[in-house]
Structure formats: structure tokens, C-alpha cells
Amino acid sequence: MEETFAMLKPDAIERGLVGNIISRIENKGYKIIQMRTSHLTADLIKEHYQHHLGKAFYPKLEAFMMRDQVLFIHLSGPNCIEGMRLLAGATNPNEALPGSIRGDFAFDMTENLIHTSDSPETAQIELRRFALI
Numbered sequence: 077m078e079e080t081f082a083m084l085k086p087d088a089i090e091r092g093l094v095g096n097i098i099s100r101i102e103n104k105g106y107k108i109i110q111m112r113t114s115h116l117t118a119d120l121i122k123e124h125y126q127h128h129l130g131k132a133f134y135p136k137l138e139a140f141m142m143r144d145q146v147l148f149i150h151l152s153g154p155n156c157i158e159g160m161r162l163l164a165g166a167t168n169p170n171e172a173l174p175g176s177i178r179g180d181f182a183f184d185m186t187e188n189l190i191h192t193s194d195s196p197e198t199a200q201i202e203l204r205r206f207a208l209i
């Protein structure tokens with residue numbers, strides 16, 4: 077069974093969308109293995125978003141990710157890596173389709189509610205990075 081990592085970002089917590097998003101994950105049929113809230117450090121954000129380091133929007137992204145708690149989710153299900161990317165919707169919420177989490181609830185490029193791993197290798201790295209395995 078495939079496993080993946082998801083993280084609900086500070087805007088999901090602040091806007092009270094945690095229950096709604098978790099319901100979507102469960103309604104799809106995926107199984108929650110573990111969840112934990114945490115406050116991200118600047119170092120962890122740097123590691124997680126190393127592909128964006130140095131870009132103009134990085135300071136805004138870092139401040140956003142440290143603004144409030146995040147929720148780590150370890151989950152499993154058939155084809156759940158691709159399935160979670162589809163549930164989340166496009167990175168730019170203005171291009172995310174209605175029915176997806178970002179398409180239904182977000183319009184800001186930075187504050188887009190959820191992160192999900194994009195490959196089996198990344199899922200394992202991220203589950204370890206955030207101490208879920």
C-alpha cells in the first residue's frame with residue numbers, strides 16, 4: 077500500500093478548515109496513520125523549500141509557514157501520492173479546479189492550505205524530515 081506525507085499549512089489551521097480537509101482525505105478512502113501539530117523552524121522550512129531559496133517570494137513564504145502551527149499527516153491508500161496531489165489541486169489556487177482543496181478554498185499563491193509529497197522518494201524523505209517514521 078502506498079504511503080505519503082501531507083502538511084496542512086498555517087492558513088488551514090487559522091481558517092478552521094482542518095476538519096473539512098481531513099474529511100476529504102477520509103472520504104476518498106485514505107487511511108490516516110499518524111497526525112501531529114508542530115511549529116516549523118526556519119531551518120526546517122529552508123530544508124523543505126530548498127528549491128525556492130533565494131527567490132523573491134521566499135521571505136514571505138518563510139514568514140507564512142512560521143505564522144502559526146502546521147499539521148503533519150502520514151497517510152496511506154492505493155495511489156495516494158498522485159491522489160493527494162489531485163485532492164490538493166494546482167499550486168496556484170487561481171488555476172486549481174473546483175472540487176479540489178485549493179480550488180474550493182484558496183486564491184493566494186503562498187497561502188494555499190496544503191502540501192503533499194510529489195513522488196514515493198519525496199514522501200519517504202518528508203516523512204523522515206518531519207519525524208513521522
Ligand SMILES: Nc1ncnc2c1ncn2[C@@H]1O[C@H](COP(=O)(O)OP(=O)(O)OP(=O)(O)O)[C@@H](O)[C@H]1O
Pocket residue numbers: 128133137166167185186187188190191192193194
Ligand atoms: N510564485 C510564488 N509566489 C509565492 N509563493 C509561492 C510561489 N511558488 C510557490 N510558492 C509557495 O511555495 C510552495 C511550494 O511550491 P512548489 O512549487 O513546490 O509547489 P507545490 O508542490 O504545489 O506546493 P507544496 O510543496 O506546498 O505542495 C507553494 O505551495 C506556495 O506556498
